[in-house]
């Protein structure tokens with residue numbers, strides 16, 4: 001069997017540890033995502049889905065347990081090494097696009113590549129290709145405020161994939177869109193993910209969309225089922 005792209009073992013996480021207000025969120029959670037596998041994460045509000053995505057994407061640390069990305073153990077890596085893995089191997093999409101308002105769609109996809117030392121011309125060519133793949137190449141020079149909600153989210157997908165990550169983590173990526181737009185944008189995201197052979201963990205409240213992915217995991221009481 002080929003190596004998991006994401007492997008979480010016995011993850012534990014509490015907030016405000018050691019205080020009377022301690023909130024226990026994850027209690028020995030295990031999750032493995034195979035190469036090319038797209039997993040839906042379904043959870044009631046407050047169950048810890050964002051916490052789980054942040055730990056998987058190295059934005060936050062677990063109190064206990066191990067995180068491995070493409071077979072490489074992340075625990076014990078320096079902050080600098082974790083940042084490099086996050087920048088090169090992981091793409092994030094959030095419910096709200098978080099695009100930089102003063103930059104065009106194209107520039108928003110070019111910038112993370114420049115941060116990864118990709119030459120400008122190459123970065124722009126890749127950005128155009130991605131915008132074309134999500135059907136909005138003619139909007140390349142628009143700023144986020146000049147794009148529709150669905151278009152903004154398509155640009156956010158392109159930005160997440162700009163550095164050709166191995167793993168895509170998405171937190172309610174269509175949660176801010178009306179149902180018809182969400183459906184279209186989700187379809188585009190899935191095409192992009194399938195075309196690139198990427199592994200993905202996609203949190204969604206939409207059970208119909210979740211059911212279309214390879215596997216659905218449910219988070220409750222700190223663990224997955």
Ligand SMILES: Nc1ncnc2c1ncn2[C@@H]1O[C@H](COP(=O)(O)OP(=O)(O)OP(=O)(O)O)[C@@H](O)[C@H]1O
Pocket residue numbers: 015016023025043044045046047048049050051052
């Ligand atoms: N920094 C923090 N300090 C204290 N408690 C926190 C912190 N962040 C999150 N929590 C608590 O941890 C629990 C899980 O939060 P998390 O944001 O992971 O939930 P979620 O499943 O993503 O929720 P939603 O779907 O509503 O966004 C919640 O009860 C939340 O109140």
